[in-house]
Amino acid sequence: MTKYNVIDLFAGCGGLSDGFKKTGMYNLLAAVEWEKAPATNLINRLETKWGIADARARVLVFDIQRTNELFSGWSDDKIYGSNQGLDKLIGDKKVDLIIGGPPCQAYSLAGRIRDENGMKDDYRNYLFESFIKVVKKYRPKAFVFENVQGMLSAKPGGIPVTKLIRKEFEEAGYIIVNDLKEHALIDFTEFGIPQKRNRVIILALRKSLFKYPEKVLFDFYHRVLPMYKEDKKSTVKDAIGDLPPLLPVDEEYKQNGRKYSHTPCEFKIPNHEPRYHSQRDIGIFKLLTEDIEQRTFNYISTEALKRLYTEKTGKTSNVHKYYVLRWNEQSNTIPAHLYKDGLRHIHPDSRQARSITVREAARLQTFDDDYEFISSTSDNYKMIGNAVPPKFSEKLALAIYKVLANGYDEYLLEVGKTYSEK
Incomplete structure (x- = not known):
């Protein structure tokens, strides 16, 4: 079985990566998290549950906004210590997938209500720019960008954040569905999560690697991922x-x-x-x-x-x-x-x-x-509140594995699973 290499950004305590590890189909090359408490818990989880002896090396506790140092390494830092950086950690290994989602407070409806300026000036609105820099550096086959429903209506600087994100993704050579609210807004209760939690799950495909990327994305959201829904909602x-x-x-x-x-x-x-x-x-x-x-x-x-x-x-x-x-x-x-x-x-x-x-x-x-x-x-x-539920992460990982399989987009044509975007 092919194992895909993954980098987890804004990893937190590992809700996303834990689900991906459970499938046995992915190898976690590295995780980046700037808060020490969740990073410490992630390291402990990787060591004790998954037997990753070099977990302390794979989890980089660092500010992703300092992207050049993240790649090349940093030293004598009063907050983050020293590290060789992502480039040396990954070496000549191929990065197949990048997963993660920046802190969601600046996109959340509740956060915007509490902030007198609607969080328009919050730096967290622009952390996706750091995310995409890592994508551009390692050019994975695909990446997953997870965030709260509020990002669909967030307008930092008066511009819809979805417009900013789409532009950045396209310039990097990746494609996403044309209507995120219609296709990418996921109700986690349908996947057995005992909690009302709607999240935007953006799957982006590297256009040059897929013959029919639009059809692949539509099939992912409307056939492949729904395969993992559960008949009965958990309480x-x-x-x-x-x-x-x-x-x-x-x-x-x-x-x-x-x-x-x-x-x-x-x-x-x-x-x-x-x-x-x-x-x-x-x-x-x-x-x-x-x-x-x-x-x-x-x-x-x-x-x-x-x-x-x-x-x-x-x-x-x-x-x-x-x-x-x-x-x-x-x-x-x-x-x-x-x-x-x-x-x-x-x-x-x-x-x-x-x-x-x-x-x-x-x-x-x-x-x-x-x-x-x-x-x-x-x-x-x-x-825990910041994490992606691992049960959903596991199902997401299984669905993405199908999409990354060789010849998947050709398979769509062979079985007649061709769709037209609405």
């Missing part, structure tokens, strides 16, 4: 229903310098530790979960939740602060800012009266239990 109960309960205690206690309001997990499941909650918040969580369990539904409207927040805290908010997960539905999106608080990710069991743990967030993101997160609780929540 919160499917994901976290078997984890041991963590119940409120009568008196708060300290352990290893940390304050606790709930019982610890007696089965020592990695990262299944309760967050500390005040008695006020525990009371609110119990009220909200019992309201759903008893089907009284006094607190499910936005206005009711805003009134409750004001009543309990004396503060006001333009958005409601609370949300209880529903056992038989998909979770709301697991976001990076879950590290700040868990008020919008309340466990559905009223007995537990708490927000979700790191392990529960990881399961809703489809990380396996053998992925142990080794950073601070805040960093763990953040990197």
